[in-house]
Amino acid sequence: MSESKSHRKLVRDALLNPNLQTALRRSARSYAAARRDVMQDFDFEAARAQVRAIKERCVSNMRALFERFKDEAEKVGAVVHEVKDGAEAAEIIARIARERGAKLLVKSKSMLTEEIDLNQRLSAYGFNVIETDLGERIIQLAGEKPSHFTMPAMHKTREQVAELFSRITGEPVSSDIPELVKIARQMLRQCFVEADIGLSGANIAIAESGTLVLVSNEGNARLVTTLPPVHIALVGYEKLVETLEDATSILKVLARSATGQKQTAYVSFITGPSRTTDIEKTLTLGVHGPTEVHIIFVDNGRMAMAADPELRQALYCIKCGACLNLCPVYNSVGGHAFSSGYMGGIGTVLSSYHGGLETVEDTLDLCSGCGTCTSVCPSRVDIPEMILHLRQRITARQGATVSRRLGTILIKHRSVLQSTAKLVRTVQPIVLRQDRTLGDIPIFSGLLAGKRLPGVAEKFLCEMMPSTSNHSGNPRVALFAGCLTNFVYPEIGLAIVDVLTRLGAAVIYPKQQSCCGAPALYSGDFTTAQKLAADVVETFNNSSVDYVVTGCPSCAVMLKYRFPNLLRGTHKSEYATALSRKVVDFSQLAATLLADPSKLSRFSTGYSVAYHSPCHQKHTLNTVQFSLDLIDAAGLAGVGAIEPDECCGFAGTYAFKQPAISASILDRKIESVLASKADIVATDCPGCIMQIRGGLVARDSSVRVFHTAQLLAGQIE
Numbered sequence: 001m002s003e004s005k006s007h008r009k010l011v012r013d014a015l016l017n018p019n020l021q022t023a024l025r026r027s028a029r030s031y032a033a034a035r036r037d038v039m040q041d042f043d044f045e046a047a048r049a050q051v052r053a054i055k056e057r058c059v060s061n062m063r064a065l066f067e068r069f070k071d072e073a074e075k076v077g078a079v080v081h082e083v084k085d086g087a088e089a090a091e092i093i094a095r096i097a098r099e100r101g102a103k104l105l106v107k108s109k110s111m112l113t114e115e116i117d118l119n120q121r122l123s124a125y126g127f128n129v130i131e132t133d134l135g136e137r138i139i140q141l142a143g144e145k146p147s148h149f150t151m152p153a154m155h156k157t158r159e160q161v162a163e164l165f166s167r168i169t170g171e172p173v174s175s176d177i178p179e180l181v182k183i184a185r186q187m188l189r190q191c192f193v194e195a196d197i198g199l200s201g202a203n204i205a206i207a208e209s210g211t212l213v214l215v216s217n218e219g220n221a222r223l224v225t226t227l228p229p230v231h232i233a234l235v236g237y238e239k240l241v242e243t244l245e246d247a248t249s250i251l252k253v254l255a256r257s258a259t260g261q262k263q264t265a266y267v268s269f270i271t272g273p274s275r276t277t278d279i280e281k282t283l284t285l286g287v288h289g290p291t292e293v294h295i296i297f298v299d300n301g302r303m304a305m306a307a308d309p310e311l312r313q314a315l316y317c318i319k320c321g322a323c324l325n326l327c328p329v330y331n332s333v334g335g336h337a338f339s340s341g342y343m344g345g346i347g348t349v350l351s352s353y354h355g356g357l358e359t360v361e362d363t364l365d366l367c368s369g370c371g372t373c374t375s376v377c378p379s380r381v382d383i384p385e386m387i388l389h390l391r392q393r394i395t396a397r398q399g400a401t402v403s404r405r406l407g408t409i410l411i412k413h414r415s416v417l418q419s420t421a422k423l424v425r426t427v428q429p430i431v432l433r434q435d436r437t438l439g440d441i442p443i444f445s446g447l448l449a450g451k452r453l454p455g456v457a458e459k460f461l462c463e464m465m466p467s468t469s470n471h472s473g474n475p476r477v478a479l480f481a482g483c484l485t486n487f488v489y490p491e492i493g494l495a496i497v498d499v500l501t502r503l504g505a506a507v508i509y510p511k512q513q514s515c516c517g518a519p520a521l522y523s524g525d526f527t528t529a530q531k532l533a534a535d536v537v538e539t540f541n542n543s544s545v546d547y548v549v550t551g552c553p554s555c556a557v558m559l560k561y562r563f564p565n566l567l568r569g570t571h572k573s574e575y576a577t578a579l580s581r582k583v584v585d586f587s588q589l590a591a592t593l594l595a596d597p598s599k600l601s602r603f604s605t606g607y608s609v610a611y612h613s614p615c616h617q618k619h620t621l622n623t624v625q626f627s628l629d630l631i632d633a634a635g636l637a638g639v640g641a642i643e644p645d646e647c648c649g650f651a652g653t654y655a656f657k658q659p660a661i662s663a664s665i666l667d668r669k670i671e672s673v674l675a676s677k678a679d680i681v682a683t684d685c686p687g688c689i690m691q692i693r694g695g696l697v698a699r700d701s702s703v704r705v706f707h708t709a710q711l712l713a714g715q716i717e
């Protein structure tokens with residue numbers, strides 16, 4: 001699995017495109033504020049649990065729901081078709097259009113029609129399709145593809161839209177947004193009236209009544225589905241739900257997640273063609289709305305995806321786009337860098353079925369695995385988990401790249417890793433600056449862009465720690481250091497031991513510990529990850545302790561959640577589960593042991609501390625509050641979490657695999673750190689420390705970055 005040169009260029013161009021960067025920043029800011037407001041006083045967790053349950057039930061029952069939908073829709077006069085792909089869908093539409101002598105087709109926004117290239121296919125049949133959603137119309141006029149599920153022209157600034165409209169109308173156009181909207185309205189009005197066929201998608205299809213549900217804000221979907229005499233809707237099978245109540249549950253989260261609204265301006269329920277019985281109670285179709293409604297269900301890989309236990313949950317997606325809006329990578333490169341059609345992490349997964357695994361090879365490595373998407377998804381779709389499965393599939397099919405194979409050799413055996421670290425320690429003085437950061441090394445110029453990275457430590461943690469605790473205490477705790485703490489930041493490990501010991505624990509350091517395997521797993525190398533999981537499980541199960549603590553949330557997630565899966569079905573499975581129960585991250589354990597907050601000395605220096613939440617701590621472990629409480633108890637609070645509290649761009653090996661995107665995410669993080677006016681950034685992850693400290697040092701900032709344990713070390717009486 002390796003990214004092509006052309007895709008690297010696409011990403012680089014996106015990062016250097018000032019219009020795109022402006023558009024992304026403007027949109028991200030306004031969406032985040034709207035979502036925050038609309039989620040207040042709304043039980044999002046309960047609502048999304050309900051939606052998830054509905055989608056699980058309905059996706060596992062798609063065939064039966066389709067039959068019921070067809071039955072009901074045909075009872076009310078709709079015609080229901082089934083097609084396997086875009087070619088068949090276009091053929092049916094072309095036939096309907098030809099038979100009715102249709103010339104002009106108007107269309108409302110639908111990602112499914114983008115997926116199957118419907119406009120291009122219909123144009124090959126000689127039909128003129130006019131997009132009527134403003135964003136879709138903008139990109140149609142510009143000859144581009146959508147860059148977002150719900151905001152297709154999100155990559156364009158108002159200035160670019162004005163320029164485009166000016167070119168189309170031949171008149172000067174101001175970049176005043178209401179003015180631009182007015183021009184679009186004038187351009188499209190007549191099309192609605194003259195159109196012979198209206199094409200739409202559907203957000204939901206209700207089986208019990210054969211009803212289509214369409215949500216929109218502009219009103220164009222209503223005009224498209226009511227003014228022309230024929231309405232043709234294209235629907236994916238995954239849009240089927242059983243009842244009106246199911247649909248209502250989805251509607252409650254859809255607009256909130258998509259645009260930060262409680263509901264969109266229009267929600268249309270369409271059950272068959274327009275009708276009347278006003279004259280002599282005689283049913284007549286086609287009054288003010290269409291006489292004919294055709295509903296085309298498109299497979300295009302959906303049935304196969306539903307049968308795939310690892311990727312089925314991609315069909316639970318309701319295409320709200322929340323995961324794109326808050327994805328740090330999407331907010332750096334925009335939607336077109338996901339060259340496979342659908343955008344973002346979820347787009348990569350969907351495209352692997354709609355277009356084939358080979359179509360997503362380039363985009364698989366764009367995901368940093370931060371988990372933000374899963375935490376905001378109204379259907380709780382675990383995108384990073386599916387990305388991992390896809391990486392494993394590609395690696396299994398093609399083998400690992402040379403650089404990944406080298407990485408694997410390095411981490412697979414503890415002795416090799418330690419020898420390499422010692423070798424680096426010996427030779428690094430020739431490139432180290434006085435502040436112990438690496439000097440300019442041409443082959444690492446990409447990696448070092450925008451930050452200064454440290455060399456390895458003069459003495460590793462494993463060389464400093466005795467293997468047994470020198471005092472008896474309760475509870476007994478084993479420290480899992482992780483590679484960065486061991487080789488680069490041993491002071492973090494020492495601080496953890498210091499704090500926990502002062503809180504009464506007996507801390508041991510099992511000397512045989514190796515890498516947790518995260519770099520291998522996140523690169524798709526399941527075999528190496530499994531081998532390392534087995535090594536760690538064996539080492540720590542021999543240590544008979546109450547807790548296994550780590551100061552790295554990514555390691556904690558590996559030990560706690562990934563090891564049981566990696567070792568399922570092996571003879572170590574039971575031990576992995578036993579270890580998982582004991583794993584706890586530093587802040588949670590320290591906060592739990594600190595029953596009496598007065599044990600913690602309060603700082604009197606008046607430092608203000610801003611907290612950066614590491615992604616795995618925030619989205620998987622859910623232990624950020626423990627860190628904030630500890631910092632608060634130490635009298636160091638004052639700023640709280642850094643807003644926006646997003647990824648720093650380190651993400652394990654991501655900073656090495658995607659240095660340019662990582663640097664762009666870091667830029668935003670440093671901006672928000674500086675805006676917070678904090679003296680100190682606290683965080684609980686050595687990787688985040690490396691990234692944020694590196695960014696601040698490169699900018700000559702006086703803001704310092706510490707692990708929470710370092711702030712507390714020596715402060716507990």
Ligand code: SF4
Nearest residue numbers: 317318320321323377
């Ligand atoms: S994966 Fe979730 S957040 Fe992303 S578009 Fe689908 S439903 Fe929305």
Ligand code: SF4
Nearest residue numbers: 327345368370371373
């Ligand atoms: S895990 Fe993070 S980087 Fe990957 S798709 Fe989700 S939000 Fe984006």
